[in-house]
Amino acid sequence: MPTFDQLTAKVKQQLQGFALNQESMTTLTVSMGASDVTFQANGETIETLSRGIAEVDDELILVQKWDESSGTVTVLGGVNGRGYSGSVAATHSTGALVTSAPAFPRVRIKEAINDAIAALYPALVVFATTNFTFNAVQVEYPMPAETRDIWYVTGRWVGPEKVSGAMPNWRFNPKAYVTDFPTGKSIQLWDGLTPGQNVRVVYTKAPTTLSSGSDDFATVSGYADRVADLVVWDACKRLLPSMLSARLQQQAVEATERAQLVSTRDIASAVQMYASLYAEGLQRERELQFQETPNYATFQGS
Incomplete structure (x- = not known):
């Protein structure tokens, strides 16, 4: 959550x-555009915005000077001082926090x-599933590109029991022939199953940042x-x-x-x-x- x-x-x-x-913090008194080279900071909540780095939301900005009387902060180097040190120049709303030298x-x-x-x-792995229909004349089946390994495989039995049994004889192929398997990932099944029944593969993948x-x-x-x-x-x-x-x-x-x-x-x-x-x-x-x-x-x- x-x-x-x-x-x-x-x-x-x-x-x-x-x-x-104890970082010195204030807020924007006027909204700020992504290419602005000055911005307005609330002088009543901070004693000084010294020359150096200031942070607004997630953006780092190089500060050249601060006019305490007007609250105007001038960006060092103009637009080159925006989005400093790998951060991204962005728009910021009135009231956004401004931190001096975070x-x-x-x-x-x-x-x-x-x-x-x-x-x-x-x-720790992340689990995902894929399903396909068993074909009596097919041994190898495609897997999603995100597949890193196979956790387990089950095949649906025929009958009213609604049971999916383990299929232990399989092989994961992480270097599949791309002409037949465009993702380059496949699974080879060596267990028999009634044709037309569902096969479920629980596979592992890396997390998403x-x-x-x-x-x-x-x-x-x-x-x-x-x-x-x-x-x-x-x-x-x-x-x-x-x-x-x-x-x-x-x-x-x-x-x-x-x-x-x-x-x-x-x-x-x-x-x-x-x-x-x-x-x-x-x-x-x-x-x-x-x-x-x-x-x-x-x-x-x-």
Whole structure:
């Protein structure tokens, strides 16, 4: 049920709690276009927007100067200062949050979340199914391009029992002849079945990463909602080491002050804590994966 934006907020909350970070924030007083080279910030809610990086929604913007009296912020380098550091220049509505020098930009958090989702495979797989009709003179059948492996295969029995029995003699062909199988994926069946009966193949695929802020984690990725906790822990583990780099910039007042509060040992301990939470959670999810969707090897105890 959590969305991409909600996961991002959760990760940021975890990281800011550790960093004792108090970012200067304000809001846009006028909507902003994707190519605007100035914007209006509310001077009553922030003391300064210093030259450097500012974040508006998911976009990073280079700031040249801020006129405190008028609230006008000038973008450094004009349009070249929009969509900085791999972010995307976008439109922003009145009231959008503006953060000065964000410690953990949303664009970096979202990258870490997607990296964490992608890294769950193959330890955790996403399941999908395909069905086709058994043909007595056909051994090999097409599979979807997204197929990574076969979990189990069943064939429908003839009769009123409505039973689909296991078909254990099959072979997945990930390099099928594309002239016959355009996806390059196929399955070869060596079990007999009454012609015309349905064959169901449960296969595994990789998760899909998130794109829009409103993307629902479970719907898009294919994982259960509870797996979102693993993604949050892994994202935190990936992002926290950046604080070590910040400590090297001792010419920055913030880095100098933070160095007295948060040592390298503290950072390493936090990384280890998230790594431990992730490892325990991943093991638990792997066990549930076989309990909730047993393949016939595990079901039969072989």
